[in-house]
Amino acid sequence: xxxxxxxxxxxxxxxxxxxxxxxxxxxxxxxxxxxxxxxxxxxxxxxxxxxxxxxxxxxxxxxxxxxxxxxxxxxxxxxxxxxxxxxxxxxxxxxxxxxxxxxxxxxxxxxxxxxxxxxxxxxxxxxxxxxxxxxxxxxxxxxxxxxxxxxxxxxxxxxxxxxxxxxxxxxxxxxxxxxxxxxxxxxxxxxxxxxxxxxxxxxxxxxxxxxxxxxxxxxxxxxxxxxxxxxxxxxxxxxxxxxxxxxxxxxxxxxxxxxxxxxxxxxxxxxxxxxxxxxxxxxxxxxxxxxxxxxxx
Amino acid sequence: xxxxxxxxxxxxxxxxxxxxxxxxxxxxxxxxxxxxxxxxxxxxxxxxxxxxxxxxxxxxxxxxxxxxxxxxxxxxxxxxxxxxxxxxxxxxxxxxxxxxxxxxxxxxxxxxxxxxxxxxxxxxxxxxxxxxxxxxxxxxxxxxxxxxxxxxxxxxxxxxxxxxxxxxxxxxxxxxxxxxxxxxxxxxxxxxxxxxxxxxxxxxxxxxxxxxxxxxxxxxxxxxxxxxxxxxxxxxxxxxxxxxxxxxxxxxxxxxxxxxxxxxxxxxxxxxxxxxxxxxxxxxxxxxxxxxxxxxxxxxxxxxxxxxxxxxxxxxxxxxxxxxxxxxxxxxxxxxxxxxxxxxxxxxxxxxxxxxxxxxxxxxxxxxxxxxxxxxxxxxxxxxxxxxxxxxxxxxxxxxxxxxxxxxxxx
Numbered sequence: 140x141x142x143x144x145x146x147x148x149x150x151x152x153x154x155x156x157x158x159x160x161x162x163x164x165x166x167x168x169x170x171x172x173x174x175x176x177x178x179x180x181x182x183x184x185x186x187x188x189x190x191x192x193x194x195x196x197x198x199x200x201x202x203x204x205x206x207x208x209x210x211x212x213x214x215x216x217x218x219x220x221x222x223x224x225x226x227x228x229x230x231x232x233x234x235x236x237x238x239x240x241x242x243x244x245x246x247x248x249x250x251x252x253x254x255x256x257x258x259x260x261x262x263x264x265x266x267x268x269x270x271x272x273x274x275x276x277x278x279x280x281x282x283x284x285x286x287x288x289x290x291x292x293x294x295x296x297x298x299x300x301x302x303x304x305x306x307x308x309x310x311x312x313x314x315x316x317x318x319x320x321x322x323x324x325x326x327x328x329x330x331x332x333x334x335x336x337x338x339x340x341x342x343x344x345x346x347x348x349x350x351x352x353x354x355x356x357x358x359x360x361x362x363x364x365x366x367x368x369x370x371x372x373x374x375x376x377x378x379x380x381x382x383x384x385x386x387x388x389x390x391x392x393x394x395x396x397x398x399x400x401x402x403x404x405x406x407x408x409x410x411x412x413x414x415x416x417x418x419x420x421x422x423x424x425x426x427x428x429x430x431x432x433x434x435x436x
Numbered sequence: 437x438x439x440x441x442x443x444x445x446x447x448x449x450x451x452x453x454x455x456x457x458x459x460x461x462x463x464x465x466x467x468x469x470x471x472x473x474x475x476x477x478x479x480x481x482x483x484x485x486x487x488x489x490x491x492x493x494x495x496x497x498x499x500x501x502x503x504x505x506x507x508x509x510x511x512x513x514x515x516x517x518x519x520x521x522x523x524x525x526x527x528x529x530x531x532x533x534x535x536x537x538x539x540x541x542x543x544x545x546x547x548x549x550x551x552x553x554x555x556x557x558x559x560x561x562x563x564x565x566x567x568x569x570x571x572x573x574x575x576x577x578x579x580x581x582x583x584x585x586x587x588x589x590x591x592x593x594x595x596x597x598x599x600x601x602x603x604x605x606x607x608x609x610x611x612x613x614x615x616x617x618x619x620x621x622x623x624x625x626x627x628x629x630x631x632x633x634x635x636x637x638x639x640x641x642x643x644x645x646x647x648x649x650x651x652x653x654x655x656x657x658x659x660x661x662x663x664x665x666x667x668x669x670x671x672x673x674x675x676x677x678x679x680x681x682x683x684x685x686x687x688x689x690x691x692x693x694x695x696x697x698x699x700x701x702x703x704x705x706x707x708x709x710x711x712x713x714x715x716x717x718x719x720x721x722x723x724x725x726x727x728x729x730x731x732x733x734x735x736x737x738x739x740x741x742x743x744x745x746x747x748x749x750x751x752x753x754x755x756x757x758x759x760x761x762x763x764x765x766x767x768x769x770x771x772x773x774x775x776x777x778x779x780x781x782x783x784x785x786x787x788x789x790x791x792x793x794x795x796x797x798x799x800x801x802x803x804x805x806x807x808x809x810x811x812x813x814x815x816x817x818x819x820x821x822x823x824x825x826x827x828x829x830x831x832x833x834x835x836x837x838x839x840x841x842x843x844x845x846x847x
Binding site: 340341 | 509522524
């Protein structure tokens with residue numbers, strides 16, 4: 140495009156109105172004091188030996204990369220990182236996304252009454268307090284509990300036998316409603332006529348889903364993945380209430396490990412450093428999803 | 437592989453709204469039938485029922501001899517062009533065209549061949565790698581058409597396919613669609629609210645209003661002999677003038693009085709049984725209401741009027757004038773020099789009058805069809821079908837019975 144030369148600066152260029160600064164100042168101040176400063180400060184604390192009690196709680200020092208080297212040789216930390224990734228990928232990314240989408244699609248085609256009943260049940264699971272969900276699944280998976288009876292192994296305590304699986308399922312059971320709602324909204328926004336066109340053109344339901352619905356849902360899928368990952372990465376209450384990270388450290392995901400280091404062992408500095416790793420993992424996943432969403436469309 | 441389409445007593449009810457009421461319509465094999473009517477008249481619902489995207493509440497829909505009420509859209513072998521085109525936004529032109537054939541499991545080489553042929557017919561060959569978002573409106577329209585053409589279906593369904601195009605392109609595509617139909621002769625049901633599209637493209641036109649079929653006829657018949665005020669007002673631009681009149685019969689000769697003049701009715705026209713002395717609505721097409729100075733000798737009636745508005749169109753001008761307290765529009769030659777508030781004389785050929793019952797709005801004057809015995813075949817068929825429509829109409833509306841049957845006797 141040729142730019143008109145010699146006409147001086149464009150009259151329709153974007154300009155910042157300095158007078159608006161006065162209006163923005165209170166919000167900026169609050170944001171700075173309550174958000175930006177704490178975030179930066181906790182970034183700094185992650186590189187100190189700050190403790191919750193004792194002399195180090197006052198005279199803490201910058202310790203450089205000490206926390207990082209400690210992490211790299213910390214068996215619990217490495218195991219905990221893996222558990223976190225398994226939990227997020229299994230329960231959130233695969234489980235919640237796939238099941239949520241399946242529910243949304245099935246309910247869309249269901250009778251109104253069926254949709255109302257099933258939709259409500261799924262959402263109730265989401266509305267329940269996490270403690271209640273933890274209690275329900277704890278009881279469900281105990282020896283002599285419903286799960287053991289269903290599977291015909293009445294003496295097996297599944298929360299001990301396969302703790303990570305049970306915790307992941309409980310989380311999936313509770314959170315699938317969120318993905319279902321996201322996908323329901325996404326499906327509603329699909330252009331109806333395009334789907335009808337595919338139907339008139341003779342495409343089977345599966346083909347319409349694979350060739351038309353799924354590609355068009357891509358932005359929704361990415362949004363869902365981002366939100367679900369961020370929400371699940373910091374999941375604490377449910378796991379802690381069910382297992383406290385046990386048996387042993389079998390369900391000790393990073394949030395639980397942070398809690399243990401910071402508030403049980405009083406190592407605030409190290410705990411903060413671990414929580415920074417959690418932030419990094421979250422950022423990494425987000426980057427992957429955004430990349431994936433850009434590759435096509 | 438030409439198939440006819442039949443709607444038999446079809447109703448569609450949404451909640452408490454009746455979108456389509458007792459529709460009886462036949463689209464002949466290879467025919468281009470235009471379904472026209474104002475927004476919300478049920479024409480799109482009718483089309484969607486034929487596509488299988490809506491299920492009729494009552495009645496039967498047949499394609500060929502097959503009852504399709506419960507056949508899913510994918511097994512109906514119809515192709516539809518949507519108003520929004522409904523192209524697959526994530527696929528390029530080639531994939532858009534190939535989608536339907538792939539879905540039906542055609543071999544790759546056959547698909548490639550058909551896509552190539554279709555693209556050539558529609559001038560899309562250079563655009564195969566583009567996505568719909570990279571195409572102009574006219575190009576998208578062509579892809580949507582191609583997607584329908586490529587499958588060689590039994591029936592084409594088109595839902596206002598030209599309404600999103602700008603005026604110039606619309607005229608061009610109109611001609612192109614007619615050419616394509618000439619070439620492939622696939623049975624087509626074409627929905628539009630544009631009476632110009634209906635007149636120019638249809639072998640026959642079906643006019644709908646408020647869910648009811650008003651009249652099915654060849655374009656010229658529909659124009660010359662509208663069945664009621666609705667059809668008369670809907671077909672034709674500028675709109676037909678409607679003025680109050682009164683009908684009197686003395687010694688067997690009917691005469692109508694309107695706009696301050698009285699004229700006996702032409703001996704070639706016949707009144708229907710519904711006609712009775714008293715108030716009637718007189719319909720005058722703007723082109724029949726001429727400037728005295730430009731009028732041919734058959735225009736024996738002269739009306740005095742005062743010009744209200746002059747709208748020059750270039751090749752002609754529409755003059756709205758007040759005549760005996762009623763506002764009428766008339767077609768003037770260009771550059772007549774007539775201006776607002778001028779007194780003018782309008783001329784009218786009494787044989788060109790339309791008369792409607794003042795209460796029911798049905799026509800009460802059956803005029804001879806122009807051309808007489810030299811009617812094209814499609815018009816002859818149309819008239820047979822029209823009486824079929826009439827028959828179903830009569831079952832519902834007792835007060836139109838006599839009018840319809842009388843009209844049939846005359847024709």
